[in-house]
Amino acid sequence: xxxxxxxxxxxxxxxxxxxxxxxxxxxxxxxxxxxxxxxxxxxxxxxxxxxxxxxxxxxxxxxxxxxxxxxxxxxxxxxxxxxxxxxxxxxxxxxxxxxxxxxxxxxxxxxxxxxxxxxxxxxxxxxxxxxxxxxxxxxxxxxxxxxxxxxxxxxxxxxxxxxxxxxxxxxxxxxxxxxxxxxxxxxxxxxxxxxxxxxxxxxxxxxxxxxxxxxxxxxxxxxxxxxxxxxxxxxxxxxxxxxxxxxxxxxxxxxxxxxxxxxxxxxxxxxxxxxxxxxxxxxxxxxxxxxxxxxxxxxxxxxxxxxxxxxxxxxxxxxxxxxxxxxxxxxxxxxxxxxxxxxxxxxxxxxxxxxxxxxxxxxxxxxxxxxxxxxxxxxxxx
Numbered sequence: 312x313x314x315x316x317x318x319x320x321x322x323x324x325x326x327x328x329x330x331x332x333x334x335x336x337x338x339x340x341x342x343x344x345x346x347x348x349x350x351x352x353x354x355x356x357x358x359x360x361x362x363x364x365x366x367x368x369x370x371x372x373x374x375x376x377x378x379x380x381x382x383x384x385x386x387x388x389x390x391x392x393x394x395x396x397x398x399x400x401x402x403x404x405x406x407x408x409x410x411x412x413x414x415x416x417x418x419x420x421x422x423x424x425x426x427x428x429x430x431x432x433x434x435x436x437x438x439x440x441x442x443x444x445x446x447x448x449x450x451x452x453x454x455x456x457x458x459x460x461x462x463x464x465x466x467x468x469x470x471x472x473x474x475x476x477x478x479x480x481x482x483x484x485x486x487x488x489x490x491x492x493x494x495x496x497x498x499x500x501x502x503x504x505x506x507x508x509x510x511x512x513x514x515x516x517x518x519x520x521x522x523x524x525x526x527x528x529x530x531x532x533x534x535x536x537x538x539x540x541x542x543x544x545x546x547x548x549x550x551x552x553x554x555x556x557x558x559x560x561x562x563x564x565x566x567x568x569x570x571x572x573x574x575x576x577x578x579x580x581x582x583x584x585x586x587x588x589x590x591x592x593x594x595x596x597x598x599x600x601x602x603x604x605x606x607x608x609x610x611x612x613x614x615x616x617x618x619x620x621x622x623x624x625x626x627x628x629x630x631x632x633x634x635x636x637x638x639x640x641x642x643x644x645x646x647x648x649x650x651x652x653x654x655x656x657x658x659x660x661x662x663x664x665x666x667x668x669x670x671x672x673x674x675x676x677x678x679x680x681x682x683x684x685x686x687x688x689x690x691x692x693x
Contacts (some may be wrong), residue, residue, distance in 0.1 A: 314383070323402065325383050332381065334388065336402050341409040345376050348390055351408075352398040414597050420692055421658075422458045423548040426642045429459065436463035436650070443480055446689060452653075453481065453686045457693055460655035461543055467530060469648035471673040474530045477651055481685045482677035485524055487517070488575075488582050495672035508667065513544045513635055513660035514606040517676070518571035519584040523604060525679020527654045527661075529672055531646035536668015541652070543642040544660045546603040549634035550591055553627075560627035565591040567624050571604065572611035585611070590631065602657040605635070635660060646672070653677075 313324045313335075325334045332348065334341045349372050350365075352358065357367040380391040388400040406412045424432070434455050441448025442464050456462035467473055475492050478484055484491055517523045529541070554561035566589060573584040592602035616624055634640065643664075646652060654661055657679065686693035 323383060323385070325381070325388075327381060330377075332378075332388075334383070334402075334405065336406055339406060339409075339411050339415070341405060341411045343405070343409060345378065346372055346374055348378070348398065348400075349376050349392060351400075352396075353400070354396070354398060356396075357398075410596060416597070418594060418597075418599055419457065419601065421460070421547065423551055424459060424545050424642075425548060425637075425640045427639065429545075429642055432459075434459060434462075436465040439464050439466045439468075439477065439651075442477070449480065449685075450689045450691065453682075453689065453691055453693075456653055456655065456682075457686060457691060460545060460547070460658040462653045464651045464653070465649065467649050467651045469530065469532045471532070474528065474651060474673050475675070477530075478528050478675050478677060482526065482681035485676040485678045487520075487524065487676055488580070488584070489676075492673060492675045495674065496670065508665060508670075510665040511542075511662045512607065513542055513662040514608060515546070515603060515660055516606075516656050517586070518604045518606040518609050519573040519586045521586050521588075523586065523602070524656050524676035526677035526682055527656045528651060528674045528677065529646060529654065529661075530648075530651040530674060532648055532671045532673055534647075534666070534668065534670040536666055536670060538664050539645075539666030539670050540664050541644045541646050542660075542662035542664070543644060543654070544635055544640050544662075545658065546605060546635065546660050547600055547658050549631060549637075549640060550600055550603060552634045553631050557627075557630055560630045561591065563620075563624055563627045564631060565589055565593050565600075567620065568615050569604075569613060570611035570615060571606060571609045573609055587615070590628065603660070605631075605660060607632075 313326045315324045323334070323336050325332060330345055332343045332345070334343060350367065350369050352367065353360075357365070359366050376392065378390040379393055380389075382389040383402075386402055388402060388405065390398045392398065407416075422428075422432070435451075437448050437452040437455075442452055452462050452464065464477060467477055471492050471494065475484070515523060516527055550561065550564075553564075568587055568589055571586045573582060575582040586604075588604050590604055591600055592604070593600050613621065613624075644652070656676075683693040
């Protein structure tokens with residue numbers, strides 16, 4: 312039986328079931344398990360409001376628990392448990408934190424783009440001094456980065472040391488097998504195609520890590536020659552097109568786990584890295600894409616897929632590749648000394664055209680958690 316909260320509040324009603332409470336608030340119907348309702352109690356004895364941590368021992372909650380009394384007013388749900396403990400929840404809090412509420416929300420707001428969309432947006436670069444010295448400049452940069460997956464800083468002194476200072480403004484630098492800050496030339500000093508003058512097709516980096524690096528920083532310090540433009544492609548935009556045109560391909564790419572591998576034995580560098588995960592990674596509750604792992608150079612032998620799925624996977628991969636290679640999705644940028652580029656390696660694929668002459672880049676990887684932490688502290692949704 313549905314219980315309205317009050318004649319003055321027709322937007323809310325509730326009813327009890329054997330193991331859960333159904334609560335209709337506005338246009339959302341929430342189904343709230345009794346164990347969940349007891350476990351998430353925000354009373355002083357169950358939750359430390361200072362540290363924002365749970366104090367209640369979840370394992371101590373009776374899995375057959377059921378409230379003795381339920382009351383809902385215009386703003387709050389009240390539950391009285393068999394031991395007399397009272398739990399209170401704001402209805403807005405429940406709307407935000409219930410499964411049904413989360414399903415309607417976007418974790419990371421974004422603007423998906425092809426080359427024309429990005430150019431028309433006229434996304435401004437942020438001046439280095441403003442980026443380093445003001446919260447306003449830093450916030451503008453991070454907002455651009457969160458929305459588009461790429462962002463530029465201008466007027467950076469073209470040295471590795473100044474690029475390092477730039478990177479540390481928003482994150483801890485992630486040290487990897489390539490070191491902390493790296494110089495990048497065509498001397499084949501590492502066992503990777505990137506250390507040549509050859510063209511590189513679009514890809515994401517470190518697919519062979521269990522957790523691919525979150526952000527990559529590029530700064531061209533010198534180029535005495537021709538070519539070498541950087542290619543950028545919004546992988547999420549391409550994946551969305553696949554999802555719209557052939558949802559079965561999107562679903563398969565999000566479910567089938569693959570291995571990516573990096574084997575190196577050059578000079579003193581000896582590494583064998585293996586990362587496992589699907590090409591597309593989505594949040595299961597709302598199907599929102601949060602990571603693309605795409606690198607045809609480093610994909611290992613496909614031995615994690617049964618024979619009756621392999622061919623369907625190849626069809627799905629071909630559909631995504633065709634979207635990623637559409638010319639109108641390609642944003643070409645000439646990196647020059649003084650202009651640093653930050654790339655969301657979980658979203659935006661990068662590549663380059665072949666070049667001549669001496670070309671030197673420096674850069675690093677950043678820890679994704681720290682970049683998002685900086686953004687949230689500035690009031691951005693990240």
